[in-house]
Amino acid sequence: MADTTTPNATRTDNPKPVLRPADPRFSCGPVKKYPGWSxxxxxxxxxxxxxxxxxxxxxxxxxxxxxxxxxxxxxxxxxxxxxxxxxxxxxxxxxxxxxxxxxxxxxxxxxxxxxxxxxxxxxxxxxxxxxxxxxxxxxxxxxxxxxxxxxxxxxxxxxxxxxxxxxxxxxxxxxxxxxxxxxxxxxxxxxxxxxxxxxxxxxxxxxxxxxxxxxxxxxxxxxxxxxxxxxxxxxxxxxxxxxxxxxxxxxxxxxxxxxxxxxxxxxxxxxxxxxRIGGLPELIRRREENFAALDAWVQGADWIDYLCETPAHRSPVSVCLKYTDPAVIAAGAEAQWELTKKISSLLERENAALDISMHRASVPGIRIWCGPTVERDDLAALGPWLDWAYREALDAG
Ligand SMILES: Cc1ncc(COP(=O)(O)O)c(C=O)c1O
The missing domain is CATH 3.40.640.10 (Type I PLP-dependent aspartate aminotransferase-like (Major domain))
Known part of the structure; x- marks a missing residue:
């Protein structure tokens, strides 16, 4: 479950989201351990x-x-x-x-x-x-x-x-x-x-x-x-x-x-x-549910979209997202990598998301793991944090 303990931001034009992912580990590998691991x-x-x-x-x-x-x-x-x-x-x-x-x-x-x-x-x-x-x-x-x-x-x-x-x-x-x-x-x-x-x-x-x-x-x-x-x-x-x-x-x-x-x-x-949880069908169901939670946010986001433009070919496991704002695109690849760096460090500082930068061999953007060990609620809570970090990073110049 996402928790609700996020302190309110002092800025009013870009408030921090109220819900924070309970577990910020969205890395594409090594990935988060299964729920309950100790x-x-x-x-x-x-x-x-x-x-x-x-x-x-x-x-x-x-x-x-x-x-x-x-x-x-x-x-x-x-x-x-x-x-x-x-x-x-x-x-x-x-x-x-x-x-x-x-x-x-x-x-x-x-x-x-x-x-x-x-x-x-x-x-x-x-x-x-x-x-x-x-x-x-x-x-x-x-x-x-x-x-x-x-x-x-x-x-x-x-x-x-x-x-x-x-x-x-x-x-x-x-x-x-x-x-x-x-x-x-x-x-x-x-x-x-x-x-x-x-x-x-x-x-x-x-x-x-x-x-x-x-x-x-x-x-x-x-x-x-x-x-x-x-x-x-x-x-x-x-x-x-x-x-x-x-x-x-x-x-x-x-x-x-x-x-x-x-x-x-x-x-x-x-x-x-x-x-214990139901074998392969349940692992697949968890991954589908995770992807659906993230996809709901991606569909509404106006600054980022799937790197893969063909819906049928889009990975629902390792979700790769690229920037779509024309001003950001016009700034070029190095500026976009910088933006990714800023977004990642802001989210790491807030303990809202870890290791979400795109692989350096790909194109600049964000990459988020939706595999079966991650929790749907955490992915649902992540979207607003990405929006927040993007706006903060742009404002920081
Ligand atoms: C598609 C794919 N193949 C191979 C590898 C290499 O995996 P490993 O580092 O476990 O050898 C990775 C690692 O991220 C991968 O994503």
């Missing part, structure tokens, strides 16, 4: 033990099994815990799987650009097509070719653009689909028949800790490992093979290196919270 959640972590011992392995296996259940994965899909957060999981998939056929990358935000760089400049894939757009615009997914491997991001966290459906992916494809779902897993429904590889990190929709990545593999992706080993060097941390075949141990909790058992415990606590 340090007690990790009190029983099997710390100071080898991660190969019975109890720690059981915890890792439980996190894999609960992930499988909560994501409503088909029974024959596999889940592994990898090092290096989402980036580690995605690069492990790229390094271990690609090169057998042509690859396409659909890129529209900073991380799509990262996978493009990996494919083009590090792996030096010979047969590579890149479909890249500016922030706010989804590439033309109709270019997808089922004969090729395809890499795409489900929700571009820094661009405010998501892929609204996966209908463009052929069921009888020959290539694999590699999906970076860092900020989409647990917040949207996923048609698993279209996905061969999917990666995410704990620090997004589940409000977990960073540095551990999750890898979901379809039977076809496992089959690729069993029949294909690229001839480029693969560091141990990205190695999904063992003795020339798929390393099946990683799907049973035998991690590639030492995980943080504290972070595993924290992730388990988040998974249990999610099951």
């Amino acid at each position: 340090w007690d959640a990790i009190a029983d972590a099997p710390l100071s033990r080898t991660h190969r011992a019975g109890a720690p392995v059981a915890r890792i296996k439980e996190s894999i099994e609960r992930t499988h259940a909560l994501l409503e994965l088909p029974a024959d899909y596999k889940v592994a815990l990898l090092p290096g957060s989402d980036t580690g999981a995605m690069e492990a998939a790229m390094w271990s799987l690609l090169g057998q056929r042509g690859t396409d990358v659909f890129s529209w935000d900073v991380f799509g650009n990262r996978w493009t760089y990996d494919a083009r400049d590090e792996l030096k894939l010979k047969d590579l097509r890149v479909f890249k757009t500016e922030p706010g615009i989804l590439p033309d997914v109709a270019q997808y070719d089922p004969a090729r491997d395809a890499i795409f991001t489900l929700n571009g966290t820094a661009a405010g653009v998501w892929v609204p459906d996966l209908d463009w992916i052929a069921d009888d494809r020959e290539g694999l689909t590699l999906c970076d779902a860092t900020s989409a897993a647990f917040a949207v429904g996923i048609d698993w028949s279209k996905i061969d590889v999917l990666t995410f990190s704990w620090q997004k929709c589940m409000g977990g800790e960073a540095q551990h990545g999750m890898l979901v593999m379809s039977p076809r992706a496992i089959e690729r490992l069993n029949t294909w080993r690229p001839d480029w060097p693969i560091p141990g941390l990205l190695q999904l093979h063992a003795n020339g075949k798929a390393n099946m141990g990683v799907y049973e909790g035998a991690t590639l290196n030492t995980p943080s058992l504290m972070a595993v415990e924290d992730y388990l606590a988040a998974l249990k919270w999610a099951s």
